[in-house]
Amino acid sequence: MELLSYTFFLFFLIAGEEVCANAQDRRMKTLTHHHHTYGRFRPTKLFVFGDSYADTGNNPMSLASSWKAPYGATFPGKPAGRYSDGRVLTDYLARFMGIKSPLPYKFRKYGPGKLRCGLNFAYGGTGVFDTGNLLPNMTTQIGLLQRLIKDKVYTKRDLKASLALFTVSGNDYDAYTSNGGTEEGLPAFITNVVNQMAIDLKRVHHIGIRRVLVTTLQPIGCLPRQTVYSSYKQCNETENTASEYHNQLLQEVVATLNNNTKESSFIILDTFSAFKTVLDSKTVLTGNSKFSLKPCCEPTRIDANCGSLDKNGKELYTVCNEPESMFFWDTVHPTQAGWRAVYLTLRSSLNSINA
Numbered sequence: 198m199e200l201l202s203y204t205f206f207l208f209f210l211i212a213g214e215e216v217c218a219n220a221q222d223r224r225m226k227t228l229t230h231h232h233h234t235y236g237r238f239r240p241t242k243l244f245v246f247g248d249s250y251a252d253t254g255n256n257p258m259s260l261a262s263s264w265k266a267p268y269g270a271t272f273p274g275k276p277a278g279r280y281s282d283g284r285v286l287t288d289y290l291a292r293f294m295g296i297k298s299p300l301p302y303k304f305r306k307y308g309p310g311k312l313r314c315g316l317n318f319a320y321g322g323t324g325v326f327d328t329g330n331l332l333p334n335m336t337t338q339i340g341l342l343q344r345l346i347k348d349k350v351y352t353k354r355d356l357k358a359s360l361a362l363f364t365v366s367g368n369d370y371d372a373y374t375s376n377g378g379t380e381e382g383l384p385a386f387i388t389n390v391v392n393q394m395a396i397d398l399k400r401v402h403h404i405g406i407r408r409v410l411v412t413t414l415q416p417i418g419c420l421p422r423q424t425v426y427s428s429y430k431q432c433n434e435t436e437n438t439a440s441e442y443h444n445q446l447l448q449e450v451v452a453t454l455n456n457n458t459k460e461s462s463f464i465i466l467d468t469f470s471a472f473k474t475v476l477d478s479k480t481v482l483t484g485n486s487k488f489s490l491k492p493c494c495e496p497t498r499i500d501a502n503c504g505s506l507d508k509n510g511k512e513l514y515t516v517c518n519e520p521e522s523m524f525f526w527d528t529v530h531p532t533q534a535g536w537r538a539v540y541l542t543l544r545s546s547l548n549s550i551n552a
Contacts, residue, residue: 237551238408238550238551239358240407240408240550242296242299242313242314242315243294243315243359243361244317244318244359244360244401244406245287245319246361246363247323248321248364248368249263249321249366249529250280250286251285251286251362252279252287252321253301254278254279254301254303254304255302255303255319255321256320256321256322261321262502262527263279264278265504266504267282267504267516268282269283270516270520271521271532280530281531283520284536284537286412287319287362290547291314293540297314298314298317299312300312302341316345318341319338323338324372324390325369325397326369327372329372335363335365335394335397339401356405356406361402363397363411364411364412365414366414367414370417387439387443391450392450398454399454402454402462402463409464410464410465410466410550411451412467413444413466413469414440414443414447414469415468416436416469416473417436417437418437419472419473420525420529421491421495421527421528422528431490432490441469444467448465461549461552464546464549470542475524476488488522490524490525492525493523493525493527493532496528497515498513501513501514502514502527503526503528520533522534
Protein backbone atom coordinates (compact mmCIF):
# COMPACT_ATOMS: atom_id res chain seq x y z
CA MET A 198 0.00 0.00 0.00
CA GLU A 199 1.13 3.54 -0.68
CA LEU A 200 2.66 5.39 2.29
CA LEU A 201 0.24 8.30 1.74
CA SER A 202 -2.81 6.09 2.19
CA TYR A 203 -1.33 4.44 5.26
CA THR A 204 -0.52 7.80 6.86
CA PHE A 205 -4.02 9.01 5.96
CA PHE A 206 -5.52 5.99 7.72
CA LEU A 207 -3.45 6.51 10.87
CA PHE A 208 -4.56 10.14 11.00
CA PHE A 209 -8.19 9.04 11.13
CA LEU A 210 -7.32 6.29 13.59
CA ILE A 211 -5.71 8.60 16.12
CA ALA A 212 -8.21 11.41 15.59
CA GLY A 213 -11.00 8.92 16.26
CA GLU A 214 -9.76 8.05 19.75
CA GLU A 215 -11.08 11.25 21.31
CA VAL A 216 -14.40 10.73 19.55
CA CYS A 217 -14.60 7.22 20.97
CA ALA A 218 -13.51 8.25 24.45
CA ASN A 219 -16.22 10.89 24.66
CA ALA A 220 -18.92 8.79 23.00
CA GLN A 221 -20.67 7.89 26.23
CA ASP A 222 -20.96 11.55 27.21
CA ARG A 223 -22.74 12.28 23.95
CA ARG A 224 -24.85 9.13 23.81
CA MET A 225 -28.14 10.50 25.06
CA LYS A 226 -27.95 13.51 22.77
CA THR A 227 -27.20 11.26 19.80
CA LEU A 228 -29.89 8.75 20.64
CA THR A 229 -32.50 11.43 21.24
CA HIS A 230 -31.61 12.93 17.87
CA HIS A 231 -32.24 9.60 16.18
CA HIS A 232 -35.47 9.03 18.14
CA HIS A 233 -34.28 5.78 19.68
CA THR A 234 -36.26 4.28 22.50
CA TYR A 235 -33.98 3.10 25.26
CA GLY A 236 -34.52 0.34 27.79
CA ARG A 237 -32.18 -1.32 30.24
CA PHE A 238 -29.29 -2.19 27.92
CA ARG A 239 -27.08 0.57 26.53
CA PRO A 240 -24.08 -0.96 24.73
CA THR A 241 -20.96 1.18 24.57
CA LYS A 242 -18.69 -1.25 22.69
CA LEU A 243 -19.06 -3.10 19.41
CA PHE A 244 -17.20 -6.29 18.52
CA VAL A 245 -17.48 -7.33 14.87
CA PHE A 246 -16.92 -10.78 13.38
CA GLY A 247 -17.40 -11.60 9.74
CA ASP A 248 -16.38 -10.85 6.18
CA SER A 249 -16.22 -8.01 3.65
CA TYR A 250 -19.70 -6.76 4.50
CA ALA A 251 -18.31 -5.70 7.88
CA ASP A 252 -14.53 -5.37 7.34
CA THR A 253 -13.21 -1.83 7.81
CA GLY A 254 -9.53 -2.44 7.11
CA ASN A 255 -8.22 -5.81 8.32
CA ASN A 256 -7.31 -7.33 4.96
CA PRO A 257 -3.68 -7.11 3.75
CA MET A 258 -2.97 -3.75 2.19
CA SER A 259 -0.74 -5.21 -0.51
CA LEU A 260 -3.35 -7.68 -1.76
CA ALA A 261 -6.90 -6.52 -1.05
CA SER A 262 -8.86 -4.46 -3.58
CA SER A 263 -10.35 -2.56 -0.62
CA TRP A 264 -7.01 -0.76 -0.26
CA LYS A 265 -6.91 0.26 -3.93
CA ALA A 266 -8.60 3.06 -5.88
CA PRO A 267 -11.46 3.66 -6.47
CA TYR A 268 -12.54 2.09 -3.13
CA GLY A 269 -13.14 4.70 -0.45
CA ALA A 270 -13.81 7.45 -3.01
CA THR A 271 -16.89 8.75 -1.17
CA PHE A 272 -15.57 8.16 2.37
CA PRO A 273 -12.98 8.87 3.57
CA GLY A 274 -11.85 10.06 0.14
CA LYS A 275 -9.09 7.47 -0.32
CA PRO A 276 -8.90 3.66 -0.08
CA ALA A 277 -9.13 2.76 3.61
CA GLY A 278 -9.88 -0.96 3.67
CA ARG A 279 -13.67 -0.93 3.20
CA TYR A 280 -15.21 -2.91 0.36
CA SER A 281 -17.31 0.01 -0.83
CA ASP A 282 -17.01 3.58 -1.99
CA GLY A 283 -17.63 4.58 1.64
CA ARG A 284 -19.21 3.36 4.85
CA VAL A 285 -20.35 -0.22 5.40
CA LEU A 286 -22.77 -1.97 7.76
CA THR A 287 -20.35 -1.78 10.73
CA ASP A 288 -20.20 2.01 10.47
CA TYR A 289 -23.97 2.42 10.45
CA LEU A 290 -24.45 0.09 13.40
CA ALA A 291 -21.85 2.08 15.36
CA ARG A 292 -23.69 5.27 14.41
CA PHE A 293 -26.91 3.78 15.77
CA MET A 294 -25.10 3.04 19.04
CA GLY A 295 -23.71 6.57 19.20
CA ILE A 296 -20.08 5.43 19.14
CA LYS A 297 -17.11 5.61 16.81
CA SER A 298 -16.81 2.71 14.38
CA PRO A 299 -14.50 0.20 16.12
CA LEU A 300 -10.89 -0.06 14.99
CA PRO A 301 -9.83 -2.91 12.71
CA TYR A 302 -8.10 -5.57 14.81
CA LYS A 303 -4.82 -5.32 12.90
CA PHE A 304 -4.47 -1.65 13.87
CA ARG A 305 -5.17 -2.19 17.58
CA LYS A 306 -1.60 -1.27 18.58
CA TYR A 307 -1.88 2.16 16.96
CA GLY A 308 -4.87 3.20 19.04
CA PRO A 309 -3.53 4.91 22.19
CA GLY A 310 -5.09 3.84 25.46
CA LYS A 311 -7.87 1.33 25.83
CA LEU A 312 -9.85 0.38 22.75
CA ARG A 313 -13.02 1.88 24.18
CA CYS A 314 -15.35 1.32 21.27
CA GLY A 315 -14.51 -2.36 20.81
CA LEU A 316 -12.73 -3.95 17.86
CA ASN A 317 -13.53 -5.14 14.35
CA PHE A 318 -12.25 -8.68 13.70
CA ALA A 319 -13.94 -9.09 10.28
CA TYR A 320 -11.77 -10.04 7.30
CA GLY A 321 -13.03 -9.76 3.73
CA GLY A 322 -13.25 -13.11 1.94
CA THR A 323 -13.51 -15.22 5.07
CA GLY A 324 -16.28 -17.56 6.14
CA VAL A 325 -17.58 -19.74 8.89
CA PHE A 326 -15.10 -22.34 7.66
CA ASP A 327 -11.77 -21.79 5.90
CA THR A 328 -12.31 -20.41 2.40
CA GLY A 329 -8.79 -20.87 1.05
CA ASN A 330 -7.41 -17.34 1.52
CA LEU A 331 -5.44 -18.10 4.73
CA LEU A 332 -7.26 -15.34 6.63
CA PRO A 333 -8.98 -15.88 10.02
CA ASN A 334 -12.33 -17.66 9.79
CA MET A 335 -15.09 -16.93 12.31
CA THR A 336 -13.79 -19.39 14.90
CA THR A 337 -10.32 -17.85 14.73
CA GLN A 338 -11.72 -14.32 14.90
CA ILE A 339 -13.54 -15.14 18.13
CA GLY A 340 -10.30 -16.63 19.44
CA LEU A 341 -8.55 -13.30 18.82
CA LEU A 342 -11.00 -11.60 21.18
CA GLN A 343 -10.57 -14.33 23.77
CA ARG A 344 -6.83 -13.74 23.69
CA LEU A 345 -7.36 -10.03 24.39
CA ILE A 346 -9.65 -10.90 27.28
CA LYS A 347 -6.99 -13.25 28.66
CA ASP A 348 -4.47 -10.40 28.36
CA LYS A 349 -6.92 -8.18 30.31
CA VAL A 350 -7.40 -5.73 27.45
CA TYR A 351 -11.13 -6.12 28.09
CA THR A 352 -12.82 -6.92 31.39
CA LYS A 353 -16.05 -8.76 32.18
CA ARG A 354 -17.63 -5.38 32.78
CA ASP A 355 -16.57 -4.25 29.31
CA LEU A 356 -18.13 -7.32 27.75
CA LYS A 357 -21.42 -6.86 29.58
CA ALA A 358 -21.67 -3.42 28.01
CA SER A 359 -20.95 -4.79 24.54
CA LEU A 360 -22.78 -5.72 21.38
CA ALA A 361 -21.50 -8.19 18.78
CA LEU A 362 -22.17 -8.14 15.04
CA PHE A 363 -21.77 -11.38 13.09
CA THR A 364 -21.93 -11.24 9.26
CA VAL A 365 -21.89 -14.19 6.89
CA SER A 366 -22.25 -13.17 3.24
CA GLY A 367 -21.66 -16.38 1.32
CA ASN A 368 -17.91 -16.93 1.02
CA ASP A 369 -18.34 -20.48 2.32
CA TYR A 370 -20.66 -21.21 -0.58
CA ASP A 371 -18.27 -19.67 -3.10
CA ALA A 372 -15.53 -21.93 -1.74
CA TYR A 373 -17.88 -24.93 -1.86
CA THR A 374 -18.58 -24.32 -5.55
CA SER A 375 -14.94 -23.61 -6.40
CA ASN A 376 -13.88 -26.88 -4.77
CA GLY A 377 -16.25 -28.95 -6.89
CA GLY A 378 -19.28 -29.00 -4.61
CA THR A 379 -22.44 -30.26 -6.28
CA GLU A 380 -25.93 -28.80 -6.34
CA GLU A 381 -27.21 -32.02 -4.78
CA GLY A 382 -24.83 -31.68 -1.86
CA LEU A 383 -25.53 -27.99 -1.24
CA PRO A 384 -28.44 -28.36 1.25
CA ALA A 385 -26.29 -30.56 3.50
CA PHE A 386 -23.42 -28.09 3.28
CA ILE A 387 -25.74 -25.17 4.11
CA THR A 388 -26.84 -27.13 7.17
CA ASN A 389 -23.19 -27.57 8.21
CA VAL A 390 -22.53 -23.83 7.79
CA VAL A 391 -25.54 -22.78 9.86
CA ASN A 392 -24.82 -25.36 12.57
CA GLN A 393 -21.29 -23.98 12.90
CA MET A 394 -22.72 -20.47 13.04
CA ALA A 395 -24.84 -21.58 16.00
CA ILE A 396 -21.71 -22.83 17.77
CA ASP A 397 -19.91 -19.53 17.08
CA LEU A 398 -22.84 -17.38 18.19
CA LYS A 399 -23.17 -19.32 21.43
CA ARG A 400 -19.44 -18.97 22.03
CA VAL A 401 -19.54 -15.18 21.57
CA HIS A 402 -22.37 -14.92 24.09
CA HIS A 403 -20.68 -17.33 26.49
CA ILE A 404 -17.55 -15.15 26.77
CA GLY A 405 -19.76 -12.39 28.18
CA ILE A 406 -21.16 -10.29 25.33
CA ARG A 407 -24.76 -9.59 26.21
CA ARG A 408 -26.34 -9.07 22.78
CA VAL A 409 -25.33 -10.78 19.54
CA LEU A 410 -26.60 -9.61 16.16
CA VAL A 411 -26.38 -11.96 13.18
CA THR A 412 -27.25 -11.06 9.61
CA THR A 413 -29.22 -13.27 7.29
CA LEU A 414 -27.64 -14.19 3.97
CA GLN A 415 -28.39 -11.47 1.43
CA PRO A 416 -30.23 -12.41 -1.81
CA ILE A 417 -27.12 -13.71 -3.58
CA GLY A 418 -29.05 -14.01 -6.83
CA CYS A 419 -29.44 -10.22 -6.90
CA LEU A 420 -25.70 -9.51 -6.77
CA PRO A 421 -24.38 -7.97 -10.00
CA ARG A 422 -22.12 -10.97 -10.59
CA GLN A 423 -25.35 -12.94 -11.11
CA THR A 424 -27.58 -10.30 -12.68
CA VAL A 425 -24.95 -9.49 -15.34
CA TYR A 426 -26.26 -12.53 -17.24
CA SER A 427 -29.62 -10.78 -17.64
CA SER A 428 -27.96 -7.43 -18.43
CA TYR A 429 -28.70 -6.43 -14.82
CA LYS A 430 -32.45 -6.70 -15.43
CA GLN A 431 -33.50 -9.39 -12.93
CA CYS A 432 -32.32 -11.43 -9.96
CA ASN A 433 -31.48 -15.12 -10.24
CA GLU A 434 -34.25 -16.60 -8.11
CA THR A 435 -32.66 -20.06 -8.10
CA GLU A 436 -29.67 -18.57 -6.32
CA ASN A 437 -31.98 -16.70 -3.97
CA THR A 438 -33.60 -20.00 -2.99
CA ALA A 439 -30.27 -21.07 -1.50
CA SER A 440 -30.19 -17.85 0.54
CA GLU A 441 -33.72 -18.50 1.75
CA TYR A 442 -32.84 -22.02 2.88
CA HIS A 443 -29.79 -20.72 4.77
CA ASN A 444 -31.96 -18.08 6.43
CA GLN A 445 -34.70 -20.53 7.36
CA LEU A 446 -32.17 -22.71 9.17
CA LEU A 447 -30.62 -19.64 10.80
CA GLN A 448 -34.01 -18.55 12.14
CA GLU A 449 -34.44 -21.99 13.69
CA VAL A 450 -31.04 -22.11 15.40
CA VAL A 451 -31.39 -18.56 16.73
CA ALA A 452 -34.81 -19.39 18.16
CA THR A 453 -33.25 -22.41 19.91
CA LEU A 454 -30.38 -20.31 21.25
CA ASN A 455 -32.81 -17.75 22.65
CA ASN A 456 -34.90 -20.48 24.27
CA ASN A 457 -31.78 -21.60 26.11
CA THR A 458 -30.88 -18.16 27.48
CA LYS A 459 -32.55 -16.06 30.17
CA GLU A 460 -33.21 -13.22 27.75
CA SER A 461 -33.40 -12.83 23.99
CA SER A 462 -29.65 -12.46 23.58
CA PHE A 463 -29.52 -13.26 19.85
CA ILE A 464 -31.10 -10.94 17.30
CA ILE A 465 -31.40 -11.55 13.58
CA LEU A 466 -30.82 -8.64 11.23
CA ASP A 467 -32.77 -9.60 8.13
CA THR A 468 -30.47 -8.24 5.43
CA PHE A 469 -32.14 -10.54 2.87
CA SER A 470 -35.45 -8.72 3.26
CA ALA A 471 -33.75 -5.34 3.58
CA PHE A 472 -31.86 -5.81 0.30
CA LYS A 473 -35.04 -6.95 -1.46
CA THR A 474 -37.12 -4.11 0.01
CA VAL A 475 -34.63 -1.46 -1.05
CA LEU A 476 -34.09 -2.93 -4.52
CA ASP A 477 -37.80 -3.48 -5.18
CA SER A 478 -39.12 -0.12 -4.03
CA LYS A 479 -38.67 3.56 -4.71
CA THR A 480 -36.53 5.23 -2.08
CA VAL A 481 -35.97 8.69 -0.71
CA LEU A 482 -32.36 8.41 -1.79
CA THR A 483 -33.13 8.18 -5.49
CA GLY A 484 -36.26 10.25 -5.78
CA ASN A 485 -38.73 8.62 -8.15
CA SER A 486 -36.42 5.91 -9.48
CA LYS A 487 -35.39 2.53 -8.13
CA PHE A 488 -31.87 1.47 -7.34
CA SER A 489 -30.37 -0.47 -10.24
CA LEU A 490 -28.95 -3.99 -10.12
CA LYS A 491 -25.96 -2.68 -12.05
CA PRO A 492 -22.71 -1.96 -10.15
CA CYS A 493 -21.22 1.52 -10.04
CA CYS A 494 -17.68 0.17 -10.49
CA GLU A 495 -17.82 -2.25 -13.41
CA PRO A 496 -14.90 -4.28 -14.83
CA THR A 497 -14.21 -3.86 -18.53
CA ARG A 498 -12.77 -7.35 -18.98
CA ILE A 499 -14.06 -10.74 -17.87
CA ASP A 500 -10.83 -11.43 -15.98
CA ALA A 501 -10.82 -8.04 -14.19
CA ASN A 502 -12.44 -6.62 -11.05
CA CYS A 503 -13.15 -3.17 -9.67
CA GLY A 504 -9.71 -1.71 -8.95
CA SER A 505 -7.83 -3.88 -11.46
CA LEU A 506 -5.04 -2.40 -13.58
CA ASP A 507 -3.26 -3.84 -16.60
CA LYS A 508 0.53 -4.19 -16.77
CA ASN A 509 0.80 -0.59 -17.98
CA GLY A 510 -1.28 0.75 -15.10
CA LYS A 511 -4.41 1.31 -17.20
CA GLU A 512 -7.70 0.96 -15.34
CA LEU A 513 -9.67 -2.16 -16.22
CA TYR A 514 -12.90 -0.78 -14.84
CA THR A 515 -15.29 2.13 -15.17
CA VAL A 516 -16.90 4.10 -12.33
CA CYS A 517 -20.35 5.70 -12.45
CA ASN A 518 -20.73 9.45 -12.01
CA GLU A 519 -23.10 9.26 -9.04
CA PRO A 520 -22.37 6.45 -6.57
CA GLU A 521 -25.01 7.94 -4.28
CA SER A 522 -27.69 6.88 -6.79
CA MET A 523 -26.47 3.28 -7.03
CA PHE A 524 -27.11 0.38 -4.65
CA PHE A 525 -24.15 -1.78 -5.67
CA TRP A 526 -20.56 -0.57 -5.70
CA ASP A 527 -18.90 -3.60 -7.31
CA THR A 528 -20.14 -7.04 -8.32
CA VAL A 529 -20.75 -8.10 -4.71
CA HIS A 530 -20.76 -5.12 -2.32
CA PRO A 531 -23.21 -2.24 -1.76
CA THR A 532 -22.29 1.41 -2.05
CA GLN A 533 -22.38 3.67 0.98
CA ALA A 534 -25.83 4.78 -0.24
CA GLY A 535 -26.87 1.14 -0.50
CA TRP A 536 -25.75 0.36 3.04
CA ARG A 537 -27.45 3.48 4.34
CA ALA A 538 -30.73 2.41 2.74
CA VAL A 539 -30.35 -1.09 4.22
CA TYR A 540 -29.59 0.41 7.63
CA LEU A 541 -32.68 2.62 7.50
CA THR A 542 -34.76 -0.46 6.65
CA LEU A 543 -33.25 -2.40 9.57
CA ARG A 544 -33.36 0.39 12.13
CA SER A 545 -36.66 -0.66 13.68
CA SER A 546 -35.18 -4.12 14.27
CA LEU A 547 -32.16 -2.55 15.95
CA ASN A 548 -34.35 -1.05 18.66
CA SER A 549 -34.71 -4.55 20.14
CA ILE A 550 -31.02 -4.33 21.12
CA ASN A 551 -31.99 -2.10 23.98
CA ALA A 552 -34.77 -4.26 25.42
